[in-house]
Amino acid sequence: MSGLLSAVRDRLAPVLGVISPIGWAVLGAAALCWTAGSLAHLTELNALALVLTIPLLIAALFVLGRAQYAVTLDLQSHRVVVGTRAVGRVQVANPSQRLILPSRIELAVGRASAQFLVPRLAPEASHEELFAVPTVRRAVLVVGPVRSVRDDPLSLMRRQVTWAKAQELYVHPRTVRLDESASGFLRDLEGTPSSDLSSSDIAFHALRDYTPGDDRRHVHWRTTARTGRLMVRQFEETRRSHVVVALGTRRDDYAGEDEFELAVSAAASIAAQTIREEKELTAITPEARQRTAGLRQMMDDYTVIDRVPGRARLHDLGQKAADLAPNASAVMLVVGSETSPGDLNRAATRLPAGVLAIAIRCVDGAEVRRSAIGGLELVTLGSLDDLPRALRAVAA
Numbered sequence: 001m002s003g004l005l006s007a008v009r010d011r012l013a014p015v016l017g018v019i020s021p022i023g024w025a026v027l028g029a030a031a032l033c034w035t036a037g038s039l040a041h042l043t044e045l046n047a048l049a050l051v052l053t054i055p056l057l058i059a060a061l062f063v064l065g066r067a068q069y070a071v072t073l074d075l076q077s078h079r080v081v082v083g084t085r086a087v088g089r090v091q092v093a094n095p096s097q098r099l100i101l102p103s104r105i106e107l108a109v110g111r112a113s114a115q116f117l118v119p120r121l122a123p124e125a126s127h128e129e130l131f132a133v134p135t136v137r138r139a140v141l142v143v144g145p146v147r148s149v150r151d152d153p154l155s156l157m158r159r160q161v162t163w164a165k166a167q168e169l170y171v172h173p174r175t176v177r178l179d180e181s182a183s184g185f186l187r188d189l190e191g192t193p194s195s196d197l198s199s200s201d202i203a204f205h206a207l208r209d210y211t212p213g214d215d216r217r218h219v220h221w222r223t224t225a226r227t228g229r230l231m232v233r234q235f236e237e238t239r240r241s242h243v244v245v246a247l248g249t250r251r252d253d254y255a256g257e258d259e260f261e262l263a264v265s266a267a268a269s270i271a272a273q274t275i276r277e278e279k280e281l282t283a284i285t286p287e288a289r290q291r292t293a294g295l296r297q298m299m300d301d302y303t304v305i306d307r308v309p310g311r312a313r314l315h316d317l318g319q320k321a322a323d324l325a326p327n328a329s330a331v332m333l334v335v336g337s338e339t340s341p342g343d344l345n346r347a348a349t350r351l352p353a354g355v356l357a358i359a360i361r362c363v364d365g366a367e368v369r370r371s372a373i374g375g376l377e378l379v380t381l382g383s384l385d386d387l388p389r390a391l392r393a394v395a396a
Contacts, residue, residue, distance in 0.1 A: 018063055023156035026052055059152035063159040067103060068096045071146050071163035079170045079296065086133040086169050090146055092118050093126035104149045108166070109133055110141045118148070133169065138264065138303050141169040172299040173261070175269040178388050207231045242280040244321045244331040245271045248314055249285045251307040254336035255364065260307050263362040265384045267334040268302045270391075282325045286317050289324070314339060318347035330356040333376075337363040341373050348376040358394055360387075368393060 019027065030052035037045030075088040090107060094100045100121045107114045116129045133141065144166035151158040207220055210230035223231040247267040254260045267283070274281040275295050283290035283298060287308060290301040314335065321331050331351050335344070339361065348357050358377045366382035370393045379390045 018157050018159045020151075020155055020158050022154070023056065023059065026156060027056060030056065055152075055154055055156060059154065059156040062152040063150050063157045067094075067100045067148060067150075067161070069093065069100070069148055069161075069163055070095045071105075071148075073107075073144050073146050073164040073167060075143060075167055075169060078168065079172060079299070080135055081172050082135055082138055082174045084135060086135060086141075086143075086171075087130070088133070088143065089128055089130050090116075090164075091126055091128045092121070092148075094121035094123060097123045099123065104151075105129070106147045106149050106160070107131065107143070108145060108147075109143050110139070115149075135171045137171065138173050138261065138305075139171045140303060141171060142166045143169050170300055170303050173265045173268045173302050174384060175265055175272050176384055176387055178269065178273040178391060207233060241330070242282070242325055242328045243270075243274045244282045244284070244325045244328045245274070246317050246321045246331060246333050247283075247285045247305065248317060248333070248335040248339065249287065249305060249308050250314075251309050253314070253339045254307060254362075255338060257307075259336050259362055259364045262364060262381070262384060263334050263336060263360075264302060264305055266360055266362060266381060266387055267332070268299065269384070269387055270332055270334075271298060271302075282321070282328070284317070284320055284324065286320065313346075314343040315346040315350050318350035322350055322352050326352050328352060328355050330358070333357070333359040335359060335361055337361065337366075344376060344378065345373050348374060360390070370394065 030049050033045045033049035033052060036042070037049055070093040072091040072093075073088065074091070075086065077086065080086045090105065092105060102120050103118050105116055105118050107116075114131055118127050121127060133143065135141075144164055145162045146164035147160045147162050149158065149160045207223055208231065210219065210232050214232045218233045220231045220233055245267050247263060249260075254263070271281060271283045271290070271292070272295060275292065275298065281292045283292055283301075285305060288301070288305075291297040314333070318331075318333070321328065325331075328351075333344070333347060344359050344361075348359075351357050356377075357375060358379065359373075361378060361380050363380055363382055366380050368382070368386050368390045369380040370390075371378045371380075377394050379394055381387060381390050
């Protein structure tokens with residue numbers, strides 16, 4: 001019995017789903033008037049019931065039948081930068097051999113929707129609509145699905161059919177390119193000397209006496225001839241440039257949404273420059289580690305970063321940087337205006353010894369300033385366009 005009821009319900013659901021809440025109210029009032037008029041033999045109630053029934057019948061004519069559309073949703077690009085428009089098109093075609101009456105098409109874009117009218121389509125005819133999605137914030141927007149809608153003027157009934165699936169649109173943060181002088185804080189690919197000595201590397205340091213096991217290729221024959229003792233070259237170990245970009249995301253560290261967007265854009269700009277210069281990169285937040293295998297993947301990850309409430313401390317982010325990249329040559333901490341000097345200092349103490357530590361403090365509208373907190377270089381940044389100048393100040 002339950003199976004029969006379920007089958008009946010499934011059959012009736014598409015039909016009953018066509019009626020809008022207003023339509024259900026009118027239908028209920030009409031049924032009540034018909035019942036009361038018949039039982040009480042009141043002509044007035046029967047007349048009222050007829051008046052209510054006629055609009056329902058007319059509404060049913062509007063939604064009767066089903067159009068056989070072929071709908072294509074095409075985005076010109078699935079990734080754009082904040083401030084640029086995402087352009088796309090919706091093409092509606094009639095693949096059947098009969099005329100299709102006009103209808104309305106709805107395209108969902110995030111929480112909003114766009115509507116446009118499709119004219120009467122002859123057999124094998126098509127209609128195309130172009131659309132542009134303005135982007136003012138980082139986001140992953142869901143564009144679609146595309147639905148055809150048929151309803152009556154009184155909105156008593158509404159029939160919609162989904163034709164094209166939704167697609168994701170990534171709105172990446174705005175970034176700026178950093179010139180060579182601006183990115184001079186990044187160690188070059190050949191590496192920088194460390195305090196560790198090695199018998200084989202590229203940075204020559206000094207000469208020492210030969211010991212068994214030394215590579216004969218490193219014997220310095222001129223000095224050996226002069227002193228009468230075998231002398232070999234000793235080198236300083238070098239390390240490949242490894243940059244860590246650590247973005248703080250604690251809500252209380254930022255004065256507002258615009259300030260956080262500035263921080264995300266600054267972190268993404270530095271990370272993107274590091275990838276372009278083919279240096280080793282580790283990009284992190286307290287909650288996640290961004291993918292750095294390619295620029296597009298990394299920007300996708302920066303798109304979904306958001307401020308988080310809670311007690312995540314900045315020195316924990318410093319410790320995470322030290323754990324993930326113990327041989328880092330430079331660590332960039334990107335924070336908000338509400339971050340205290342004490343928090344910055346505690347974060348700096350967690351970083352690997354000898355690392356170049358720079359904190360970029362984002363303060364919306366502030367002038368570029370440079371200061372120091374212990375061994376940490378602190379730069380105040382008020383605008384993304386000032387980032388190259390701010391980094392040049394550090395490199396100077």
